[in-house]
Amino acid sequence: MDIKKQLEGLHLENQLKLEEIPDLDLYMDQVIQLFENKYASSKRYEEDKVLTKTMINNYAKAKLFFPIENKKYSKDHLMLISMIYQMKSVLSIKDIGKTFAKANQRIAEDDVDLEKFYANYMHLMDKNVAGFEEYIDKQEKIFETELDTDIVNDTYLQQVLFITSLTGMSNFYRRAAEKLVDQLELKGEQEE
Structure with a gap:
């Protein structure tokens, strides 16, 4: 089973780079277009939306970023929205809000x-992509050397095991992130 070949086209390196974020303020439709253009290749299905007005409005209502001015989003907003975009599939809006609460206050000040x-x-994300690629290499070696080939004797069963392995790792990372969010909240309560 060639895991790397099967995972081609994930576009993990596809991040909104600082130099790609305009220095001028954008209206919501322009923000949506920027994200759609940047992340279109990362969508699972063609009809999927990268970012919508409803999503942005929900982020604003949940105070995931500091208030906008004159219906325009600054470069600072776009950086925060980019980070939120990456977090939203793992953490709840509430947890993202807890994570950015003090950061937004510090940005405003x-x-x-x-x-x-x-x-x-961005540097961490680049390192994470490299780390993921190393993880895939290690998994391929495990599949080649450590699995019981009498049981896992075809590519379908290998694929099922690999999917369960990835979802297990995803769960570990999500739980670790949630634990760190909870610790941020505890630290905030202790500082009050």
Whole structure:
């Protein structure tokens, strides 16, 4: 089973780079178009939407980012929306809100350089892509050397095992992220 070949086209490296974010403020339709253009190749199904007005409005209502001005989204908003976009399939809106609550306050008070923070985020994402590729290499070796070929004797069963392995790892990462969100909340309560 050639796992890497099967996973071609994931476009994991497809991230909204700092230099791709315009310095001028954008209206909601322009934000949606920017994200649609950037992440279209990452959609599972053609009819899937990357970002919608409803999503952005829900993010604003949940205070996932600081308020917009004159119905326009700044470069800072776009950086936050990009991070939220990556988090939304794993964490609840409530958990994302908890994660960004203090960051938004610090951004509003000019206490954090969001561009430098985002550059660090992008660096971590690049490292995560490389780490994922290494994980896939290790999984292929496990499939080749450690599985009982009398039981896992065809590509279908190998594929099922690999899917369960990926979903298990995904669950581990989600649970770890939730635990860290809970610790952020605890730290916030202790500081009050």
